[in-house]
Amino acid sequence: MKKTLVFGTSLKIHRYSNLAVNRLLDHNIETEAFGLKAGKIKGTKIETNLDNFRNIDTITLYIGAARQPDYYGDILKINPRRVIFNPGTENPEFYKILKDNGIEVEVACTLVLLATNQY
Helix, strand or coil: CCCEEEECCCCCCCCHHHHHHHHHHHCCCCEEEECCCCEEECCEEEECCCCCCCCCCEEEECCCCCCHHHHHHHHHHHCCCEEEECCCCCCHHHHHHHHHCCCEEEECCHHHHHHCCCC
16 A cells, blocks of 8 residues: 555644544555644654655645645655545645646545545
8 A cells, every 4th residue: 555645634633634644544554644733643753844755645635725835846846646635625726736747636535535445
């Protein structure tokens, strides 16, 4: 299974990004996390710097469209195979940028994809 980066991870257990890290790990998917605050979820370190992410297959986004432009360059530099836009993160402008750079765009819910074995 390919490595996933949960982008916008929160330490708050009720947040969907936190649930996504837990569910990905439960499905034995190699998982990394990026967030504004450092910490750990089930032993997975939440990084606050994007410089060291390598060989990421999928980025699953948990930041809203208004904050995404600050990260366009960083996400393109990571160069994932696909980016999943979870509910509340939809951004047609970013879809086009990603597609123009050969990155697959999927508008879906990571938690649903995992629950239905479509991840």
